[in-house]
Amino acid sequence: QVHLQESGPGLVKPSGTLSLTCAVSGVSISSSNWWTWVRQPPGKGLEWIGEVYQSGNANYNPSLRSRVTMSVDKSKNQFSLKMTSVTAADTAVYYCARRGGGAYDYWGQGTLVTVSS
Amino acid sequence: QSALTQPASVSGSPGQSITISCTGTSSDVGSYNLVSWYQQHPGKAPKLMIYELYKRPSGVSNRFSGSKSGNTASLTISGLQAEDEADYYCCSYAGFSTWVFGGGTKLTVL
Numbered sequence: 001q002v003h004l005q006e007s008g009p010g011l012v013k014p015s016g017t018l019s020l021t022c023a024v025s026g027v028s029i030s031s032s033n034w035w036t037w038v039r040q041p042p043g044k045g046l047e048w049i050g051e052v053y054q055s056g057n058a059n060y061n062p063s064l065r066s067r068v069t070m071s072v073d074k075s076k077n078q079f080s081l082k083m084t085s086v087t088a089a090d091t092a093v094y095y096c097a098r099r100g101g102g103a104y105d106y107w108g109q110g111t112l113v114t115v116s117s
Numbered sequence: 118q119s120a121l122t123q124p125a126s127v128s129g130s131p132g133q134s135i136t137i138s139c140t141g142t143s144s145d146v147g148s149y150n151l152v153s154w155y156q157q158h159p160g161k162a163p164k165l166m167i168y169e170l171y172k173r174p175s176g177v178s179n180r181f182s183g184s185k186s187g188n189t190a191s192l193t194i195s196g197l198q199a200e201d202e203a204d205y206y207c208c209s210y211a212g213f214s215t216w217v218f219g220g221g222t223k224l225t226v227l
Contacts, residue, residue: 038163038218044221045120045206045218045219045220045221046155046163046206046208046218046221047120047218048208048215048216048217048218051216059214059215060215061118061215062118062215063118095162095163101168101169102150102151102153102168102169102210103151103153103165103168103169103208104153104155104163104165104208105165105168105174107162107163107164108162109162110162
């Protein structure tokens, strides 16, 4: 059974860096999948942030590209998201997910990150 | 990269059928069959309902179906049930290794 679990600080200060990790179990992160981050501001819709492959190759949302970095840690079977220069607009529930082919078939439960001083 | 356009809300009575549209452009929905649909209940993670336009994952009811015409994809739910009440999101490949979601549609079962 594939399982994804997000973890990281729930509160980040404005202009700071948001760092999240997604622990993957039930499948190797070295398998042929893209590992994805999606966020959802409170009461709003889903936004694709980007994805990373086992090789470290990553694709990002053009609107966030300058602030986002994703990476993979094969030894821990997990992948990570870093977002710099955060503002209140980055407050959201952050989900990690697996893209198998052309769809997101497994999702984490999501973690709320609030940007506030 | 703009969000795909979905109606903010749709409603239907139990047993009826409803259709949710997802309108993009010739750069995303119109050019690729990589459209998927997700159901999200309050406080829960999205759940994959349809992938590659019309395919259903194992365990998803055949009451859910997908299609596309031009730049617009559609999700149809037949035989509406109370448990179908949720938010629904479409997603499409948008080219250049990027993906885009729709704004979401709130389905109310009357």
